[in-house]
Amino acid sequence: MKKILFIIVILFGCNENIQKIPMLDNLISEEKMVDVIYEMTLMSVSKGVNRRILENNGVIPEKYIFEKYNIDSLQFVLSNEFYSNDLNKYLDIYNRVKEKLQENKQIIMDSIENYKKDRAKRSLEIVKREKSKTIDSIKMKRSMMPLKKNN
Numbered sequence: 001m002k003k004i005l006f007i008i009v010i011l012f013g014c015n016e017n018i019q020k021i022p023m024l025d026n027l028i029s030e031e032k033m034v035d036v037i038y039e040m041t042l043m044s045v046s047k048g049v050n051r052r053i054l055e056n057n058g059v060i061p062e063k064y065i066f067e068k069y070n071i072d073s074l075q076f077v078l079s080n081e082f083y084s085n086d087l088n089k090y091l092d093i094y095n096r097v098k099e100k101l102q103e104n105k106q107i108i109m110d111s112i113e114n115y116k117k118d119r120a121k122r123s124l125e126i127v128k129r130e131k132s133k134t135i136d137s138i139k140m141k142r143s144m145m146p147l148k149k150n151n
Helices: 002-020 030-045 049-056 061-068 073-084 087-103 105-144
Strands: none
Touching: 030 061, 030 073, 030 087, 049 061, 061 073, 073 087, 087 105
């Protein structure tokens, strides 16, 4: 009996918490949430490729996304919490993110592949330059060595 009463109290308590969340004055629209979550997902699944490019150029990815969509982190967190209290709406947002990822999958894959090819090409050029420097260095050392006389 105590267990049943405990479960009922928890269920009603949870419902009260859900209803206590006020409608946010600056709630991020569902469409904008889809776009923000989409870009955040791209950042997280790129395994550091895009993140590294941005950071090398002095850009912090999360800050960049928030500035791009004219929102702040608190607004995002509160909006995310608001939408997560309505499971159907929240699932709809994430399904739309998933659809957007599927639509752009080939573009994303091509972008990552091109980055890898460019990186491999740059690495190969560096190796060739270093090899050339080494060969030039050896030639210079040989040219500075005294010639051996054959007797």
